[in-house]
Amino acid sequence: MDKRITLKELAKLLNVSISTVSKALNDSPEISVQTVQRVKELAKLNHYVPNASAVNLKTQRTQTIGVIVPEILSHFFAEALHGIETKASEMGYRIIICISNESMNKEAESIKTLVNGQVDGLIMSLSKETQASMRMDHLEILKNNNIPLVLFDRILSQVNCDKISINDSLQTKNAILELYASGCKKIAYFSGIQDTSVDNERKKGYFEAIKNLRLEEFIVCFDRKNFPDEKLLHFMRYEKIDAVLASDELGAILVMKSALNAGFKIPEDLSVIGFTNGIMSEHFRPSLSTVDQHAEKQGKLALGILIERIEGKLSKDPKEYKIETSIIHRNSTRKGILN
Amino acid sequence: MDKRITLKELAKLLNVSISTVSKALNDSPEISVQTVQRVKELAKLNHYVPNASAVNLKTQRTQTIGVIVPEILSHFFAEALHGIETKASEMGYRIIICISNESMNKEAESIKTLVNGQVDGLIMSLSKETQASMRMDHLEILKNNNIPLVLFDRILSQVNCDKISINDSLQTKNAILELYASGCKKIAYFSGIQDTSVDNERKKGYFEAIKNLRLEEFIVCFDRKNFPDEKLLHFMRYEKIDAVLASDELGAILVMKSALNAGFKIPEDLSVIGFTNGIMSEHFRPSLSTVDQHAEKQGKLALGILIERIEGKLSKDPKEYKIETSIIHRNSTRKGILN
DNA sequence: CTGAAAGCGCTTACAG
DNA sequence: CTGAAAGCGCTTACAG
Numbered sequence: 001m002d003k004r005i006t007l008k009e010l011a012k013l014l015n016v017s018i019s020t021v022s023k024a025l026n027d028s029p030e031i032s033v034q035t036v037q038r039v040k041e042l043a044k045l046n047h048y049v050p051n052a053s054a055v056n057l058k059t060q061r062t063q064t065i066g067v068i069v070p071e072i073l074s075h076f077f078a079e080a081l082h083g084i085e086t087k088a089s090e091m092g093y094r095i096i097i098c099i100s101n102e103s104m105n106k107e108a109e110s111i112k113t114l115v116n117g118q119v120d121g122l123i124m125s126l127s128k129e130t131q132a133s134m135r136m137d138h139l140e141i142l143k144n145n146n147i148p149l150v151l152f153d154r155i156l157s158q159v160n161c162d163k164i165s166i167n168d169s170l171q172t173k174n175a176i177l178e179l180y181a182s183g184c185k186k187i188a189y190f191s192g193i194q195d196t197s198v199d200n201e202r203k204k205g206y207f208e209a210i211k212n213l214r215l216e217e218f219i220v221c222f223d224r225k226n227f228p229d230e231k232l233l234h235f236m237r238y239e240k241i242d243a244v245l246a247s248d249e250l251g252a253i254l255v256m257k258s259a260l261n262a263g264f265k266i267p268e269d270l271s272v273i274g275f276t277n278g279i280m281s282e283h284f285r286p287s288l289s290t291v292d293q294h295a296e297k298q299g300k301l302a303l304g305i306l307i308e309r310i311e312g313k314l315s316k317d318p319k320e321y322k323i324e325t326s327i328i329h330r331n332s333t334r335k336g337i338l339n
Numbered sequence: 340m341d342k343r344i345t346l347k348e349l350a351k352l353l354n355v356s357i358s359t360v361s362k363a364l365n366d367s368p369e370i371s372v373q374t375v376q377r378v379k380e381l382a383k384l385n386h387y388v389p390n391a392s393a394v395n396l397k398t399q400r401t402q403t404i405g406v407i408v409p410e411i412l413s414h415f416f417a418e419a420l421h422g423i424e425t426k427a428s429e430m431g432y433r434i435i436i437c438i439s440n441e442s443m444n445k446e447a448e449s450i451k452t453l454v455n456g457q458v459d460g461l462i463m464s465l466s467k468e469t470q471a472s473m474r475m476d477h478l479e480i481l482k483n484n485n486i487p488l489v490l491f492d493r494i495l496s497q498v499n500c501d502k503i504s505i506n507d508s509l510q511t512k513n514a515i516l517e518l519y520a521s522g523c524k525k526i527a528y529f530s531g532i533q534d535t536s537v538d539n540e541r542k543k544g545y546f547e548a549i550k551n552l553r554l555e556e557f558i559v560c561f562d563r564k565n566f567p568d569e570k571l572l573h574f575m576r577y578e579k580i581d582a583v584l585a586s587d588e589l590g591a592i593l594v595m596k597s598a599l600n601a602g603f604k605i606p607e608d609l610s611v612i613g614f615t616n617g618i619m620s621e622h623f624r625p626s627l628s629t630v631d632q633h634a635e636k637q638g639k640l641a642l643g644i645l646i647e648r649i650e651g652k653l654s655k656d657p658k659e660y661k662i663e664t665s666i667i668h669r670n671s672t673r674k675g676i677l678n
Numbered sequence: 679c680t681g682a683a684a685g686c687g688c689t690t691a692c693a694g
Numbered sequence: 695c696t697g698a699a700a701g702c703g704c705t706t707a708c709a710g
Contacts, residue, residue: 008688053392053401089449096433097434253622257622347703681709684705688702
């Protein structure tokens with residue numbers, strides 16, 4: 001068998017009309033049980049599978065969701081994708097994945113190719129470039145084509161669509177509070193994800209908490225490929241920094257490595273908390289206390305909301321959903337009065 | 340604008356036929372430059388995008404590749420996916436990703452939903468279940484529907500298709516040789532991926548190398564969620580094991596943690612090499628020497644081969660490609676005469 | 679250079 | 695209960 005068998009061919013073989021075959025295969029009550037059975041048998045025998053393009057064209061639905069993420073190599077997005085795929089598969093949807101590589105251009109490209117009736121809806125976490133420029137014109141085309149969008153984690157509040165995220169500023173405040181409660185007095189925030197909505201929220205939370213506690217502010221922005229060891233060590237030696245909150249897992253690990261290599265002890269000399277709970281957090285020595293971002297949960301929720309939106313089960317106005325989160329205490333922090 | 344504009348509507352607005360619009364948009368030389376220009380302008384103005392389902396139905400091509408992987412959370416598959424997506428996007432293809440979760444059933448399901456004219460070709464890395472049972476009947480449907488398949492990493496030699504992998508047995512031998520050259524005399528292989536083709540190849544290589552060197556064999560199979568610390572420590576204390584080759588990054592990290600926590604020194608008391616070069620290898624203390632599996636390269640190659648196959652640029656017979664790899668020396672191994 | 683027509687493989691109102 | 699027909703939105707041989 002070299003070519004897929006079609007309804008037409010099945011109809012010929014069975015000596016009935018195409019309509020009858022189609023209805024039988026779709027369990028239409030119009031068709032007699034015997035016919036249904038005959039049709040299904042032959043279909044099975046011939047490995048009949050309906051042509052998706054034809055069905056989609058006719059029904060104007062694809063049962064496919066597009067997903068555009070900035071990258072896939074960090075644990076957060078891999079886990080989110082995992083959640084999205086799992087839930088999609090449960091609900092009978094497929095997912096098409098595009099990676100923007102933090103580029104707005106690539107993001108726009110991907111949207112363009114997906115908008116053409118390829119997907120019923122779109123889930124996105126925005127590229128840094130998009131978030132930094134706050135431009136959203138490349139998202140307009142979605143509106144034009146009536147394709148629902150759900151934004152998660154890296155969101156843009158100006159965009160009118162459903163949004164999923166954690167309460168980053170609140171979580172940051174909580175983390176600072178816990179560090180303070182465990183005895184830390186000079187708490188720095190290290191950011192490796194500048195220009196993202198997430199980072200802005202965290203900085204906001206950091207400043208508020210620090211102000212409330214009447215502490216000193218220390219903010220360091222770094223590039224993952226070029227961690228500023230000297231800066232950290234300088235802060236520790238001369239400013240007596242005794243705690244770091246890092247914007248992501250790798251950042252936190254780099255902070256710990258740097259301090260440990262210089263002979264400092266963790267958590268005695270330096271307490272560290274990182275955002276995002278990945279595999280390194282659990283296995284590093286010492287293990288890293290983290291703010292769990294529930295990537296999988298965010299992914300699943302995003303998918304769920306999107307499907308409801310597609311199927312028209314949601315009221316008109318899009319909503320912003322905040323996911324509850326919590327701090328996982330491991331060995332990079334001291335025991336405080338809170339735990 | 341609520342509904343997508345179609346060729347028909349453009350034609351009406353322009354007072355020309357649908358054929359003319361279609362040809363103009365596709366830069367057919369049949370159409371006059373002025374017409375082409377007029378058409379394109381109006382199309383742009385109206386944000387026209389051709390309906391993918393219609394085009395696919397007509398052309399019998401989708402420019403979409405299906406990818407089925409066992410999981411996405413380990414670095415190897417995330418990186419492979421990254422490679423596949425990057426290359427696909429370069430070549431103007433989209434990818435639909437399904438995760439089998441190591442289940443043959445889910446794998447079969449995914450194949451079934453993708454086979455229906457949804458994709459032009461398929462890239463797979465097989466689930467453990469499929470590899471353990473060596474069953475391949477669920478892959479038959481691909482042949483029936485004339486959909487080319489490329490297998491990577493977790494391959495099954497009986498399947499008649501293009502295959503990409505690294506030479507696992509050879510790499511294992513090399514790793515053992517290097518450990519031996521650095522002074523190790525009792526070398527164990529720890530496997531956390533039993534029943535995979537990859538693991539079988541490595542065991543083969545392990546046995547051969549050990550035999551050639553006239554050493555003793557130590558093989559330990561473990562479950563990632565339940566690492567057998569006692570067994571490792573027993574081997575170290577009473578059998579004087581002085582080196583471990585682990586089947587994957589996490590396994591190697593668990594070995595190191597276990598030994599370090601028991602007070603052993605790495606690499607002085609125990610040398611460790613892990614397969615797969617992930618993010619933990621670089622950042623753990625001590626950093627882990629690894630056999631790089633070139634996940635991204637495997638992914639890119641798989642995609643490249645598949646497209647050539649789809650576009651009929653490859654000779655009839657499928658081939659098996661072996662990717663060159665190498666050992667990355669870090670601090671979990673001693674310096675030997677080889678490096 | 680332009681257009682009418684057939685057809686890709688389906689679904690579904692409508693008629694019988 | 696079954697079937698003929700229209701149509702989803704395109705492409706492309708063919709005619710003019």
